[in-house]
Amino acid sequence: MATTNLYVGTARNRVDGPAKVTGAAKYAAEFTAPDLAYGVVVSSAITRGRVTAIDTAAALAVPGVIQVFTHENRPRTAWLDYNYRDQVAPPGSPFRALHGPEITFGGQPVALVVAESFDLARHGASLVKVTYEEDVPNTDLDRNRAAAYVPPKKRSGIKPPPDPRGDPEGAFASAPIQVRHEYKQAVEHHNPMEPHASTVIWEGDGKLTIHDKIQGVNNTQGYVCSVFNLKPEDVRVISPYIGGAFGSGLRPQYQLFLAVVAALELKRSVRVVLTRDQMFTHGYRPEAIQTVSLGADQDGRLQSLMHEAIAGTSTFEDYQESVVNWSGFLYRCPNVKLDYKLAKIDTYTPADMRAPGAATGVFALEVAMDELAYAAGVDPLELRLRNYAERDEGENKEFTSKALRACYEEGAARFGWARRSTEPRSMREGRELIGWGLATGVWEAYMMKSSARARLSIDGSLEVACSTADLGTGTYTILSQIGADALGIPIERVQTRLSDTALPEAPIAGGSWTAASSGSAVEMACRAVAEQLLGMARRIDDSPLANADLAHVTFVNGEIRLADDPSRKVSIADAMRAGGVETVEATETAKPSLLTQLRFAAYTHSAVFAEVRVDEDLGVVRVTRVVSAVAAGKILNLKTARSQIMGGVVMGIGAALEEESMLDHNLGRFMNHNFGEYHVPVNADIHDIEVIFVDEHDDKVSPIGAKGLGEIGIVGTAAAVANAVFHATGRRVREIPITIDKIIG
Template sequence: MTVLIQALRTPSADPGTGQVRIGDAVSRVDGRDKVTGQARYAAEYTPDAGASEAGLLYGVVVSGAIAKGHIRALHTEAAMAVPGVVDVIWHENRPKIRSFDIFYKDMTAPGGSPYRPLYNNEVHYSGQPVALVVADTFEAARHAAALVRVEYDVQPHETYLLEHQGRAHKPSRLKAGYTPPPDVKGHPDEVWDKAAVKIEASYYSGVEHHNPLEMFATTVIHGADGHLTIYDKTQSSQNSRWYVSHVFGLSKDKVTVRNPYVGGAFGSGLRPQYQLPLAVMAALKLERSVRVVLTRQQMFTFGHRPETQQRLKLSADADGTLTSIVHEAVAETSRYEDYVEVVVNWSGELYACEHIRLGYKIVDLDHASPMDMRAPGAAHGVHALEVAMDELSYALKMDPLALRLKNYAEIDPSHGLPYSTKELRECYLQGAQRFGWDQRPLEPGSMREGRELIGWGMATGMWDAMQMFARASAVLHADGSLVVSSAASDIGTGTYTAMCIIAAEALGLPLEKVRFQLGDSTLPVAPIEGGSSHVATVGSAVAGVCEKLQKTVFKRAREMAGSPLATARLADVEFVDGVVRLRNIPGTSVPLTQILAGIEQPLEEKYLMLPNMLKQMKFQRATHSAVFVEVRVDPEFGTVRVTRVVSAVAAGRIINAKTARSQIIGGVVWGIGQALHEETHCDHRLGRFMNHNLSEYHVSVNADIHDIDVIFVKEDDRIVSRIGAKGVGEIGQVGVAAAVCNAIYHATGQRVRSTPMTPEKVMRG
């Protein structure tokens, strides 16, 4: 159990770490708090002296048992008879909430009408919440929740994508950030028909569910004055505050949301999940502090990576020049929202080709809306493209890497734009050299050790390099300590540390003198932590506010009596090792503490970072990778071991080499899970996901993971961000599953076109 030693605080670096610079390998500044139990998560807060006098209540969700229909009656008598039970909240007795869709739309909501928990008697999908049991102990609430009896009017449901592709349609309600496939380029179908070398194949991807270590939880502290302080598992405290304020008609100064620590998310926390409004309902109705934590089984009831079917046609000249690309995808969405992903667009951006047709449609099913899951869209779309490219290489009798180099795109094929930076060619070359790709035999099934067949495969990865807008504030104290603040989030990716590094380098401070505050909706505005955009966005805001502090400090340094900087310009000096000094001239420095001595108030600056969209829109902005994989396959059992991976990544300047490497390793592990392990199985007779636990939904564990080697190719992109960084969260996963698939083919000669590639699929080929 986590030791609850202290209240909400921002982690700080261990003393004695010294001056750091962008690109160094730095241990997490929040690491000590996490390993000693001082880091507190959403379900670990309790009311303090400023809260309502009564203690904390516990809410347990009652999950629905049908996939579609209506609630006819809900019987609570047995539940209410349990000692300690305070209330059973359902749509008949909940507090008043707004009725218009706009008030339910969080900042990342797809088009349509968002799901409203406990809104009415409609059942939209199996597992949706139908009631919340509230008691003075968790045990009483859990026991009572099992006693709630629900009567339903059941309606026929549809939950299987492949049976209902005939209803596929283009999305009509689009979400922000989604880019529809571009118009047809050239005459791809005619060219494919006449091509000398061509392939055509379909690729299927099953449903995957998020399973972060921290389950979704919300603790609402009901203040004596009615103020709600909410600790929520979320990727944006300000998004959750916006949602709560609008759903319940509360002014924003009555709601504060905090998420100082998040135990994993990668898309699952982009939207507020239903435990948040349920906990707020209970707190408002009972005027008490309330905690609601979802069970592991309930983690499978609010969204997933969508089931997807894709069809690809590629053609090439005899020398390997691509002549046509046709990529079509059909994916699932819910009945109430049009959840969409960028699945096929990558095929128009990755390789040079004159004839391209891309199509994307969705099918409404009786499931919860799908949700973003690490590298949404690309994890499926790039996978299908890269497996198809491998198939084409064999049809051409050409090395897979040589085929990709042959069709290397110097400009974006779909839009004709130059790349802001693109070091993909160097990723190919460095990754291949490290892996030993030149020793790979072309023929499948030609490498064996003992009973195992050995295969080598590779694939390309690509992800958007995004930047949003953000604010940051910075306070520099007389003792040389710096506090920088922004309502950013750290979902375990190292945001705390990266921002401290950027600020420490800017002002020449040792890391222990810098503190970064995040995870509080009252801090300066920051975007949702998603899309691998946080460092490029918030990091640029931190760099901007520190640059303003540089100017203020430098002005004071020039005005000091006898200052060696009196005639210098800002461009002539550098902030390093706690001093301000003339560049390359020893003995011309002024200690920062001396400059700040005697200040009555700390120096404070604020900064608004706005992307230069006019400049950025002139370029294709992306991260790239080349993934090389070795597998060993037991042909008798169909078992696959991924024994070696080399991932070469070009993602702009790397802020922290240590945590960035960890991000890529984590992405590779998730890619191996996508390739071999992760799939949620639905019993379509019930419309319900059945393996909703970690014993039957297999997440890759230590025994599944072997050697992973990460290379960061040198890149500096000042178009994407003022600090040259792009982002490494998503790119680590993209292409991994395809490389595993291609390696399995090289080992066995059997092509598996659906994920996960489980033993029975590998055996039957």
Template sequence: MATTSLYVGTAQSRVDGPAKVTGAAKYAAEYTAPDLAYGVVVSSAITKGRITAIDAAAAQAVPGVIKVLTHENRPRTAWLDYNYRDQVAPPGSPFRALGGPEIVYGGQPVALVVAESFELARYGASLVRVTYAEDVPNTDLEKNREAAYVPPKKRSGIKPPPDPRGDAEGALERAPVRVRQSYKQAMEHHNPMEPHASTVVWQGEGKLTVHDKIQGVNNTQAYICSVFNLKPEDVRVISPYIGGGFGSGLRPQYQLFLAVAAALDLKRSVRVVLTRDQMFTFGYRPETLQTVALGADAEGRLQALTHDAIAGTSTFEDYQETVVNWSGLLYHCPNVRLDYKLAKIDTYTPADMRAPGAVTGVYALEVAMDELAYATGVDPMTLRLRNYAERDEGEGKDFTSKALRACYEEGAARFGWERRSMAPRSMREGRELVGWGMATGVWEAYMMKSSASARLTPDGRLALACSTADLGTGTYTILTQIGADALGLPIERVTTRLGDTALPEAPLAGGSWTAASSGSAVQSACRSVAEQVFGFARRMDDSPLANADFAHVTFAGGEIRLGSDPSRKVSLADAIRAGGVEAVEATETVKPSMLNNLRYSAYTHSAVFVEVKVDEDLGVVRVTRVVSAVAAGRILNLKTARSQIMGGVVMGIGAALEEESMLDHTLGRIMNHNFGEYHVPVNADIHDIDVLFVEEHDDKVSPMGVKGLGEIGIVGAAAAVANAVFHATGKRVRELPITIDKLLG
């Protein structure tokens, strides 16, 4: 079977766009149900201690308030949740609200007020009085450095630092040029536009339909069944649209637990929606303290590298990321030692946030490389090319493909890097200092086990389905493109369903693996449909394809055509009717190649070039130009792919200059828990972002040669901004975000 790429590889608008702009797309808090009740969460006023009393009498007395749930009357749940099939997001036991009187983090839910209307529930919540015995919170990561520890159990899917190679400390001492600096990445919260919400519809007899803001409906279903001891067939989870997630929706959040508990207790439908303030009471990108040391010869060739990181985690879970490993694979270096530790603080457990670990670790490495460039007098891009790694030296494997060299060269040409003068403060426009910086980006290229179905009807319509999610990344569109090309149909004749546990099981949307995983599953299901239809066509009376081989036909224009003689053809409709079936259907499951996983390392790569302009007197930084050159294998949709990289770059600019969840260590509370004070980039902050995709063929990473784009756009972006700020000002700020006070101080 030969396939034509009429749609795959082109720029296509989102097929789900009309539903979103017309309001037809429904989100978790927009589903209704008969007799729907509304729950409002009461958050703790302290960070650490115990509840000594809860007075809910005033709230319970309000007409229309149904019940106030607390740790004293919460419905019973399973003691253990070992059956929870957590697919990625951090594994472990997610915090159970109302589990007891202990308060272990600021904003912890202490009650749920359920009422006949949202307004009544909110009013009732304001009347709940909680008395506490308060302890002194411990939230300062700096003060817990000495207590940091190597986590005793490694998180599933997170590789621990590889064993040291060579003698890093000795080589560092002997190196002619040495750079050793410490770097700090602030705590960040995801802040998607849609707040977390769950609408639990009571279907009677313990059966539930759950509309949850989640990046993987199977994750929510498994969690509910495990914690509440329910059967999977009694819990259907639906989440076709998500208003942004960035990783906050990988793991079920506490509003789901509360909504399900209330629905089961009251035997009626319940909706719980978190406020923007409460969106700051769960997972976040953890604050991380890092030290990077580089030893090199006079020409900048690396001889030694050490990278140490300490990240914060909660007191009740060991959240882990891959922070330091990138330093062992990005550059050729014979002597490397990497170390990663955790320190427990009185906060909620961190969560995966777009490119978790890489955003943090690569920032420190790439700023250190820039510092080495200045220490040796070597151009920053030349330095990286001089230390280019042809193999993954951390794992001792070849790469499935690596076009990073082309990223450097093509990105630099597009940016005009050759016009850069090396000296800091040597470029200016009027009262603004101009800085040009660059950095490398890297992210793992995954493929996961995934299933999908395809159904072709005689009217030439193809229906695709799998349970994965579309966070706004374009998954609906790329799967539709794949199906249209596979069976030679106009794209408007193809529909795709996602985000429903009733559909074939697929991994949650995260890790940049959705295109490679669910895309390959859709391709496989469509091929099975094509084989069946071709079989019908061959068996037709006087079939022009009677003696044809499947490998030599093409599906195009709603027909099956012989490649060597397109006049010999059969329409799909005629073939299906000849088969005597109402529709041709197939469900297929694909898995990554275990052999390739053992033999090769798979990564996406990028080179990010940034121009900043800094007001010399006021210290105001503007990112005026970005070029991001990306090597990510086969690009399925040039339009949505470009949007993914642009979105990642914008988040990288936010991390570099604006985003910071500020903890008051006396109170143990995040103080800027709103959009007025937690700053994210707005339109006025973002100027020219130029995205170019470098040609890269990869026949090992996945059946479609796809590597994924969700994460790579953000990795390296903050470092490139930081390096550009140094080039502009001559001041090296090693703590993100780079705010005006740090530049002027």
């Protein structure tokens, strides 16, 4: 079946845009019910220790306060570690809210006050008095280096570093040029605009409809069913819109557990929303301490590469990321050793945050490569070309495709890299020093098993549906584009339904796999519908398509046409009337090719070029230009794709210069737990960002040839900025964020 591609590959406005800008889009905390009660979480005042007493009498005395749940009266659940279902849970024992008196992290929930209104619940929460026995918190990753351990592989879902190849230590010792430094990245919190919220609607007879801030409704359903021993048919989860997540919505958060506990116990609907302060009590990008050692010959060609990382995790789970693995294949090198360890500290478990592991590990590698370029006297771009890897040496596989050379070439040309002055502090304008830096970006190109349904009505309207989420990436739009092209109907006649457990099951929206996975499933479902329609058209008396097969027809403007003779055609409506049906539907499942996964490595690549201007006296850094050249297979929507890369670049700038969750190790608490003191880039911080999509054909990565774009925009950006700061100032900062004190101190 040939498709017209009127929509796929073009720049299209978001089909969900009008709903979002008019307020018609409803988020988790905006659904309601006649009997809705409101829950407010009481957070612990200590980081480590135990609750010795909770006095709830004053709260319960407030008219309108319904109940106060604590560890002393929480209903029993079916929750056991072995039957706990959470698609992205790391190894360990997941946190259980109100499970007992022990406090294991700062801000841990110790009570839930439920009342007839939010204001009453908040007032009641202020009256709950908690007495603690406090222990000394242990939150300093640096002090826990000696206790770092190799994380368990069981159930982690994260590839461990490959075994060393060659003789890395010996090759480094004999290398003419040696670079070995330590790099640090601070804790970052996700801080999406929409806080975590759950509205649990009591439908009677133990049945629940849950509106949850989640990136995968099936994950919430599995979690609730396993924890509370409920049947899947009694728990429907709906989350049509998400106000940002960046990975924080992959796992169910504790407000969901508390809302379900209250709804089941009180037999009424309950809403629980976390405050901005409470958003800092869970999920974050973990702090990491990394050492990168590069040994090279006189021309800068790598002879040895060693990358070690220590990251923090909670005391109850072994949260893991792929931090060092990127160094095993991004450049050609015969001698490589990678090491990744965890250290337990008294915080909540970290969470996947946009490009987890890569945003951390590639930062260290790419700054080290910049240092090697200066040590070897080689242009940083030329150094990367001299060490270009034609295959994945870490797993000894060919790439499904790799257009990174074109990213370097096109990005450098657009940025004007050839005009760069080599020496640091050699470019200036007035009181500002100007620096140009670059870095490579890489992210895995995944495809996951995904199902989707297509339903075409005789009036020419098409519904495509699956349970994956659109967390602001444009999934509603690209699936509509795929459906419209597949059946040759206007995109305005396509409705896409997402994020409902009543729909065909699809994976959580994360890892940059949604487009390749659910997009392929939608195309397969539409193809199955087309096959049924052609069968009906062929059975019409004297049909002009009597002997046609699917490979030789096109679907255009509501008609089925013979590809080499468009005058031979049947309208879709006539075909359906001939078949005696009002609708035609099909549900199909797309799966990744196991053979392809065994033989090939699939990655998205980028080259990031950054310009900074640094006030020589004040040390203030401005990122004035970024060019991000990306090779990501087939681009489905040029507009939403560009937005994804721009958003990633903005987050990369935030990581490089601003974002830092500051722990007071005496208290074990994040102290800047608000938007006033946790800095993120604002409009005035962001200047010119140019996105280039390099042509890259890939017929192996997924049936539709698309690679994900959600993560690649952030990877390499912080390193490019840090390298530009060195070029501008001559001061090498190996710890991000790069704040004023690190430049002028």
